[in-house]
Amino acid sequence: MGHSDYKRDPESLRDIAPKRPWWTPFSICLTFLCLCLLRVIIVPHCFGRWSFSWDIIPRLGKNSSLAPFYAYSEGSGKFDKPQGFDIVALVPFRHWQRTEILNCYLQNNLVSNHGLVDQVVFLPQTKNTRGMEWLASIVEQNPLYTLAQGEPGSQRDRLKKDTLYIWIDGDIVFLEDHTISTVVKTKLEHSDLSLVSANVINEAALEALHSHASVALPYLPELSPTQSSSEVDMHDWRASHLPPWQGPNYFTAKKDFAPPFTSHRWLLSGYSNYSRTPISMSKYSPEGPSMHHWTVNAQQHYSFLHHLELNHLNRYKFPMWSVPSTNVSLNFLCFWGSVATGRLLTEFDGMTFLETLADDQRGKNSIIDGKGLAVHYSSSQGPEGLDSTDLLKRYQSFAEEAVCKGI
Numbered sequence: 001m002g003h004s005d006y007k008r009d010p011e012s013l014r015d016i017a018p019k020r021p022w023w024t025p026f027s028i029c030l031t032f033l034c035l036c037l038l039r040v041i042i043v044p045h046c047f048g049r050w051s052f053s054w055d056i057i058p059r060l061g062k063n064s065s066l067a068p069f070y071a072y073s074e075g076s077g078k079f080d081k082p083q084g085f086d087i088v089a090l091v092p093f094r095h096w097q098r099t100e101i102l103n104c105y106l107q108n109n110l111v112s113n114h115g116l117v118d119q120v121v122f123l124p125q126t127k128n129t130r131g132m133e134w135l136a137s138i139v140e141q142n143p144l145y146t147l148a149q150g151e152p153g154s155q156r157d158r159l160k161k162d163t164l165y166i167w168i169d170g171d172i173v174f175l176e177d178h179t180i181s182t183v184v185k186t187k188l189e190h191s192d193l194s195l196v197s198a199n200v201i202n203e204a205a206l207e208a209l210h211s212h213a214s215v216a217l218p219y220l221p222e223l224s225p226t227q228s229s230s231e232v233d234m235h236d237w238r239a240s241h242l243p244p245w246q247g248p249n250y251f252t253a254k255k256d257f258a259p260p261f262t263s264h265r266w267l268l269s270g271y272s273n274y275s276r277t278p279i280s281m282s283k284y285s286p287e288g289p290s291m292h293h294w295t296v297n298a299q300q301h302y303s304f305l306h307h308l309e310l311n312h313l314n315r316y317k318f319p320m321w322s323v324p325s326t327n328v329s330l331n332f333l334c335f336w337g338s339v340a341t342g343r344l345l346t347e348f349d350g351m352t353f354l355e356t357l358a359d360d361q362r363g364k365n366s367i368i369d370g371k372g373l374a375v376h377y378s379s380s381q382g383p384e385g386l387d388s389t390d391l392l393k394r395y396q397s398f399a400e401e402a403v404c405k406g407i
Contacts, residue, residue: 096131104404159337169331173395179372195366200329237397245269253278255289259388294385318370330354
């Protein structure tokens with residue numbers, strides 16, 4: 001008794017709930033469509049300078065599907081250093097300005113700083129005098145750093161079967177705090193698989209995944225120098241401090257687009273301009289650049305910094321993805337020395353070694369661990385490509401602020 005008088009009881013409310021009119025669903029749909037039209041037609045013209053959340057709007061666009069592995073993880077929690085074997089980072093070295101950024105992350109992951117890495121071995125891939133002098137200086141300062149030396153025929157240090165190696169390309173400019181630990185943990189839990197790759201932004205099998213509209217935002221290049229670009233604080237990595245993009249209505253990022261000026265920035269535009277961006281053009285226009293063009297990389301990098309500031313890195317993540325070994329990024333790999341025994345350290349000719357290693361595992365699957373992010377800075381075109389932006393300074397600024405200070 002008294003059950004029907006208890007108004008907070010769902011069962012009692014179920015009987016007295018009023019019926020909705022038959023036209024209610026149609027009214028809701030019509031209202032939603034009107035709001036969408038207002039957003040597309042009116043807002044870009046009247047409120048173009050307003051900022052808004054990118055969490056929902058991109059899902060209404062033409063690339064509206066969510067990433068197939070849309071998931072989030074803070075990492076694997078506390079993971080104590082495994083005992084009984086060493087963990088060694090192999091770092092091919094080419095550009096000191098980029099490895100200078102990586103150096104903060106390497107030091108942060110050393111056992112002396114409560115990390116997992118017992119030793120870092122640098123593998124020189126350049127004869128640049130200034131670069132080699134810089135490398136020699138940091139090796140001298142840290143007892144856990146080693147410089148591979150000697151000719152291929154005289155180098156005695158070989159990969160050891162019972163050592164876990166992490167190949168970290170010297171041009172990596174960002175690592176999450178838990179990237180190394182989660183990749184190591186995944187490798188130990190999947191001993192039957194030879195290679196485990198980190199979640200390297202926009203590389204190999206992940207290009208399409210990281211190019212969804214909710215991930216790659218409508219960043220476009222600054223077309224001419226302005227007072228704000230010349231006076232901007234170069235020590236500020238935050239994308240939110242950049243002005244909105246301004247440019248002609250006919251502008252599109254075609255494959256022949258040349259850098260507008262040195263140290264130019266990429267600025268956030270309205271979503272109505274998404275079809276003009278390099279990534280959209282590469283997908284849908286024959287005049288668009290390839291997915292490996294520097295403009296596509298620039299859009300990806302600025303989008304990443306945007307998400308990094310807002311703590312939205314979950315947009316890039318997924319649990320794990322089993323793919324052929326030849327489809328993983330070769331810029332961050334974890335493997336046992338037993339899969340590459342007999343190879344001399346000085347025979348590691350950059351990607352040649354890794355391509356051979358991946359080819360040795362052809363037909364076998366490897367894992368991409370989506371829980372730990374890494375960002376690789378690739379600029380084969382030099383000043384005529386990604387180096388014409390201010391991206392390296394922004395990554396350097398973030399590392400100095402968020403990583404180096406804690407060491």
